[in-house]
Structure formats: structure tokens, C-alpha cells
Amino acid sequence: MADITLTEIGHLDIREDSLLRLTWRRFRRHRPALVGMFILLAFAILAIAAPIITPYDPTAQKLTQALIRPCAAHPLGTDHLGRDILARILYGTRLSMLIGIFAVSIGLIVGVPLGAISGYYGGWMDMVVQRIADTLFSFPSILLALSLVAVLGVGLQNVIISVGVGTIPSFIRLVRSTVLTLREETYVEAARCIGVSDWGIIWRHIMRNAMAPIIVQATLSMGTTILVAAGLGFLGLGVQPPTPEWGSMLGEGRQYIFSAPYMSTFPGLAIFLAVLGFNLVGDGLRDALDPRLWQR
Amino acid sequence: MSGFTRYLIQRLVAALLTLIGVATIVFFLLRLLPGDPARIIAGLLASEEEIQRIRVQLGLDKPLWMQYIIFMGRLIGGDLGLSARTSQPVLVEVAARLPNTLKLAVVSTILATVVGVSAGVIAATRRYSLFDYIASFGSLIGISMPVYWLGLLLIILFAVKLHWLPAAGAEKPTSIILPSLTLALFSVALVARMTRASMLEVLNQDYIRTARAKGLKERTVIFRHALQNAFIPVLTVIGLQFGALLGGAVLTESVFGWPGIGLLLVDSIFARDYPVVQGIVLIFSAMFILVNLIVDILYAYIDPRIRYG
Numbered sequence: 001m002a003d004i005t006l007t008e009i010g011h012l013d014i015r016e017d018s019l020l021r022l023t024w025r026r027f028r029r030h031r032p033a034l035v036g037m038f039i040l041l042a043f044a045i046l047a048i049a050a051p052i053i054t055p056y057d058p059t060a061q062k063l064t065q066a067l068i069r070p071c072a073a074h075p076l077g078t079d080h081l082g083r084d085i086l087a088r089i090l091y092g093t094r095l096s097m098l099i100g101i102f103a104v105s106i107g108l109i110v111g112v113p114l115g116a117i118s119g120y121y122g123g124w125m126d127m128v129v130q131r132i133a134d135t136l137f138s139f140p141s142i143l144l145a146l147s148l149v150a151v152l153g154v155g156l157q158n159v160i161i162s163v164g165v166g167t168i169p170s171f172i173r174l175v176r177s178t179v180l181t182l183r184e185e186t187y188v189e190a191a192r193c194i195g196v197s198d199w200g201i202i203w204r205h206i207m208r209n210a211m212a213p214i215i216v217q218a219t220l221s222m223g224t225t226i227l228v229a230a231g232l233g234f235l236g237l238g239v240q241p242p243t244p245e246w247g248s249m250l251g252e253g254r255q256y257i258f259s260a261p262y263m264s265t266f267p268g269l270a271i272f273l274a275v276l277g278f279n280l281v282g283d284g285l286r287d288a289l290d291p292r293l294w295q296r
Numbered sequence: 297m298s299g300f301t302r303y304l305i306q307r308l309v310a311a312l313l314t315l316i317g318v319a320t321i322v323f324f325l326l327r328l329l330p331g332d333p334a335r336i337i338a339g340l341l342a343s344e345e346e347i348q349r350i351r352v353q354l355g356l357d358k359p360l361w362m363q364y365i366i367f368m369g370r371l372i373g374g375d376l377g378l379s380a381r382t383s384q385p386v387l388v389e390v391a392a393r394l395p396n397t398l399k400l401a402v403v404s405t406i407l408a409t410v411v412g413v414s415a416g417v418i419a420a421t422r423r424y425s426l427f428d429y430i431a432s433f434g435s436l437i438g439i440s441m442p443v444y445w446l447g448l449l450l451i452i453l454f455a456v457k458l459h460w461l462p463a464a465g466a467e468k469p470t471s472i473i474l475p476s477l478t479l480a481l482f483s484v485a486l487v488a489r490m491t492r493a494s495m496l497e498v499l500n501q502d503y504i505r506t507a508r509a510k511g512l513k514e515r516t517v518i519f520r521h522a523l524q525n526a527f528i529p530v531l532t533v534i535g536l537q538f539g540a541l542l543g544g545a546v547l548t549e550s551v552f553g554w555p556g557i558g559l560l561l562v563d564s565i566f567a568r569d570y571p572v573v574q575g576i577v578l579i580f581s582a583m584f585i586l587v588n589l590i591v592d593i594l595y596a597y598i599d600p601r602i603r604y605g
Binding site for chain 1: 310313314317318320321322325326328329330436437439440441442443444445448449451452456539540542543544546547550551561562565566570573577580581584585588
């Protein structure tokens, strides 16, 4: 914690660099986290290089090529409309990551300020925000997403909103509890004494020190949002075909489970690996960013 | 007033406020619909009279504040409205399917508790052993596995390839095996993780050393002294997991065609039967609040530090 406090008094470059290095050094020692990072990097490369890796258009239908088992020309086979499954998974990576990033951003943009205000000011404001968080928490995430999609309608934008709303309460709770601890710190008291405004204290002094748990939560939430968004797609209530999306591919594959089980096996594997990657990296970051573990 | 009674009242009030919050969100869900909800529910081919009938039935012809008061008043009386599809009371439709969902959720919770706690205890008492590594890796896989994919994989293996179990439906007694296994995996993984972490913390405490020093059998130390204390945070996770199980039931029931309220919810969304959607969302959330209230009370009953804290 001392490292971070020093950034406030001008030793910015050296200390931030050392904090980052320290975190990286600890993260590197966490082998499962490295595996997770490797998985996510692989997904990022595959998503970017999709047009180079596969010559197929992920939406082009060719009914004469329907339901071909995995072979040299189609390493993961083709679906019921003759579309190459590998191409659809690769292009689907872009969409899943996009949904994850935007949905978690909703949680961050709404949840972090609400949690900070709730924790810093307390009183009736805290009570109101906590009741909102409690209420949102009492909807299982897929249920909340389903309810919102039911009224907003299907499609990419509505899926992002529906899944994103579900991430808000966990950020509220997390930031509130962190702010509750940090607001009693001596440096916050000092800032208050020299006349720094409440907003200045919250954003410059408290939030900067609350970044570690927020980063961890955001990483873990990426996995959850991908899982929930794909769940919506699986039920036919997410991003609509012919757009390649992992969940809807799995949903389509379900109809052919007896004749072409590979249609559902590979998109499912992609979802599983992406979520696993985020969970591993999240766990590793939690350990690496926890100052209590630095001494060990 | 004793500490426990005060705590009980506080928790009851908080649960009630949350329930009112949930009901308010559910009320506004229908009002979020772009355009005229009555027209959307009635469908494209409906006549003006039909749309007007639905509008009156849902109370949409009244001012918003009055709609809210009527909605809340009906809720208190246990009236969730009528299904737009069947004109049956929503409560009747839900009640017919609820036992199936509860059966699935309860079996999965029992499975998660028994397997998760056992795996967590063994992993913690044999730290860094092969079992510990396998359990830790297994629970990581469990929390990352999409329930809908796992369900399909189990169908491919046990129904398509091996022909051991039915792929869908609820007709046979064995029909519950695959859906409950699918639904339980995530919770098993989470409970195992939590139990392991909690046990490791407790096993380092002085009273465990004392228990060992006075010559108690290891089994007594683990189960009577360690697990009893380590179980408190695990209980919370199990309570929270019940909610996740209800959410997971929506997907699991869809995979296996299990006739519960999860499947009814998905069917109702496709049919734009919003009164049923509202009713199910409300019942799911109310069950979640109730289970967590019970867990909180149990928690305070087991751990006196909470009620006097």
C-alpha cells in the first residue's frame, strides 16, 4: 500500500513502474494464470487473424456442403447450412469478446461511481444504493438478462445491455466495501484536512487505490458475461443468425445432436476455453495484486 | 430485545424491501416494451377489440401510478394476473410446473453440498496432494463450463453413444439424473473451492492445534472442530448457489426439455406472454430472497458473532 501512496506525492514514474513490475513478477509465478493468459492471447490472435487463417466466409451458405464431418478442407466440419464451423468460431470470437468488453463496461460505468458514492457518503444515499444492489442481486444473472431481452428484443445491442446490467451490483458491492476501508486511511484524512474536495478525494486518492480489486472483478466478469450472453444465444434470444455467435451456434447444433454432434461440441469448447481463460487470469491477478500476499 | 431478535427483524425488513424492489422492477418490465404492450402481446393479427380487452385486463388503460398500486395490491393477494396465451391464472400455470423445477434444484443442491463439501475437506486435509490438484483443477473447469454445453455433452455420451439414460423429458425415474448432474456441476465446483479455502483457514487456528495436542482423533478434529467452523461461509455459498441453480434451471430445462418453470419462461418469452414472464421472474427472485433469508438466519444462529456484531 505504501508504494501506491507515494505516487500521490510525486514519485510517480519510479514507483508505478515498480508496482507494475512487482505485480507482473507475482503474476508470472502463478502458472495457471499464465495458461489463462496464453488462452486469451491465442483467442485475440485468432480473432484478428481470422481472414488469414480461414478462406471461408462465416455467413456464406452452401447447402451442397451441409453437415460435412471434420476433414482437411473443414477442420471442424460444416453446419446444416454448409457454413464452415471453424470460420464461424473464429469470427464469433470477435463478437463474444466485444459483448464481454461492452457489458463489463456498463457494470464499471454505472457500478463503480454508485459504489464509491455509497461507501464514501454513507447515510440515506448508501441505504438507497444498497437496496438497488440487493434488488439486482436477487435476480440470477441469466434470469435478469432473459427478462430484459424479453422486453428490449434480441440483437447485439440489447444483449450487451441485458447482460451488462447484471454486472452492476457486484461492482457496487465491491467498490463500496473497498471505499469503506480506504476512507479511514490517514492519507485520505490528510487530503481532507488540506481542503481537497470530496470528488477529488474519491477519484484521486480513493479510487486509485481501489483499482486492484476492480481490475480483478472486471476480468472475472468478462468470463461470466460471455457465458450469459452465449446462454441467451443458445436459447435463441441472443445475437441472431446468420451472425456467427458461439451461443447461437451451439443452439443450432442442438437440433443435429444425433447426426452431427461436432456442431455443438466445438462452439461449446470455445465458450468454455474463453471463460476458463478469464477465470485463470482473474485468479492470478487477484493473487498478484493483493499486497497481503507480497510478503510471502 | 435480544441480539438475535433484533437481527431477525433487520433481516426481515431488508428482505421485504428487496422483494418490493423486485416487484417494482417486474412491474416496469412490461412498461419498458417499445410501443403499446397490449398490441405486442395480442400479436399482429389481433383485432382492435382484442387489443382493448388485453389493455383492460392488464390495467394498461389506467394512469401509471394507479397501475402500480393495483399491481402491488394484487400481488399481496397472490394474484399474478392471467396468461395471455391460455387465459389461465399465472399462478396456476406456474404451480403446475414449479414442483419439477424445485425437484431439480433440491437434488442438485444436495449433490453440490455432499460432493462439494467432501471434495473440499479432502483437498484441504491433503494439501498439495494429487487429489488436491485434481480437485482444484476440476473445480476450475466446473466454474468455467457452460451448463448448456455440459448438458449436450452428457446427452451425446449417455443417451446417444451409450444409450444408458434418456436424452430428454421427465417421464422415467432416471430422467432426472442428467439434468441434475448438469445443473449441479457449477455448484459442486464452487462449494468445493469455498470449503477447501475455509478449511485451510480454520486448520491453522490455535484451537485445532489444541484439539490435536490433547490427543483427539484426527477424524474428530476435522469433522467436529474444523468443519463445523469452516462450514459457516460454505453455507452462505450454498444459499447463493440456490439462486444460481434457479437461473441455471432455465438453461438446463431447455436442454433436456424438463417441464419446469424455466422451460415455461423461455416458451412464454417466445410467445410474448408477458404476464407469465413477469410472474415467473417474480417467483424465482422471491424464492432466491427467501432462501438467502433462511441462510442468513441460520448463519446468525450458528455464529453468535453475527447477531451480536
